[in-house]
Structures are given as structure tokens and as C-alpha cells.
Amino acid sequence: VWMGVHRDPANLVKTIKKLRRKDDISPEVSVVRDIREKELRLYTDAGRVCRPLFIVENQQLQLQKKHIRWLNNGYNDDGEEYKWEQLVKGGIIELLDAEEEETVMISMTPEDLENSRLHQSGVDPHANDGDFDPAARLKAGINSHTWTHCEIHPSIIL
Numbered sequence: 001v002w003m004g005v006h007r008d009p010a011n012l013v014k015t016i017k018k019l020r021r022k023d024d025i026s027p028e029v030s031v032v033r034d035i036r037e038k039e040l041r042l043y044t045d046a047g048r049v050c051r052p053l054f055i056v057e058n059q060q061l062q063l064q065k066k067h068i069r070w071l072n073n074g075y076n077d078d079g080e081e082y083k084w085e086q087l088v089k090g091g092i093i094e095l096l097d098a099e100e101e102e103t104v105m106i107s108m109t110p111e112d113l114e115n116s117r118l119h120q121s122g123v124d125p126h127a128n129d130g131d132f133d134p135a136a137r138l139k140a141g142i143n144s145h146t147w148t149h150c151e152i153h154p155s156i157i158l
Contacts, residue, residue, distance in 0.1 A: 048097045067090075
């Protein structure tokens with residue numbers, strides 16, 4: 001359903017995502033800006049498959065050791081219950097559907113994030129690697145990316 005016109009769609013997308021990460025609007029709402037079609041699409045329909053991803057801001061993973069500790073304990077430092085839902089509501093994990101996934105940059109591992117950060121600062125992250133590295137072909141290329149999300153290892157989700 002066509003809703004209207006907005007003068008600053010980039011700011012609108014940023015605001016909607018910020019509200020979603022603060023749990024002011026449902027985490028299942030997806031927002032996709034199609035620049036070519038000059039459209040902003042909001043998906044709220046039931047039955048869409050959404051997958052969790054860690055949020056990355058300023059090339060830093062939002063997840064910290066304290067969040068892992070709180071998850072293991074089941075409560076945070078204030079004694080409040082801490083579960084998966086608190087990671088979503090706290091802006092640590094974001095649920096993305098297939099449409100929104102096309103508009104983000106996803107790092108495969110936290111190590112790739114670190115390597116990208118080092119590369120941007122002018123340091124070669126693989127300078128000290130030996131000549132023979134059997135896993136070399138499995139490592140991500142050292143390109144400067146602006147990552148927005150990071151994959152969650154399947155064992156963490158269990």
C-alpha cells in the first residue's frame with residue numbers, strides 16, 4: 001500500500017532502524033530502501049523468514065564479553081533476567097529478512113571484522129602468516145568494507 005512522500009528517505013531509514021534496535025517498534029519489521037525505484041518498503045507481514053545477525057557499528061561488534069557473561073548467568077549485573085530477547089531488544093542482535101539482507105554488508109566472522117579494521121588503519125593483518133597456510137584459501141579477502149552485521153556461529157544460537 002502506497003503511504004506517502006518523504007523529503008529525506010535516508011534519515012527516515014536510519015530513524016526506523018534506530019527505533020527497531022531500541023525496541024520501540026517490533027524487531028520483525030523490515031525496512032528496505034530501493035534507491036533506483038525511489039521507494040521505501042516496510043515489511044510487517046507474518047510468515048516472513050527472518051534470521052538473527054550481530055549488529056556492527058563503526059566496524060565494532062556490538063556484542064561484548066559482558067553480554068556473553070550475562071547470557072551464561074541468566075541475569076545481568078543489576079540482577080535482571082537476561083536472555084536472547086534482551087540481546088534483540090538491546091540492539092546487539094537484529095533480525096533480517098531476505099529483502100533487507102540484500103541492503104547490508106555481512107562479515108562472516110569477528111576475525112574478518114578485525115582484519116578489515118587493521119587493513120583500514122594501514123596494517124597488513126596477514127603479514128606474519130607463514131608461507132604455507134592450508135586455510136589461506138578459506139580466509140576472506142582483505143578488502144576495506146563498511147560492515148553493518150556479522151554472522152552468528154550456529155553453535156551460539158543453540
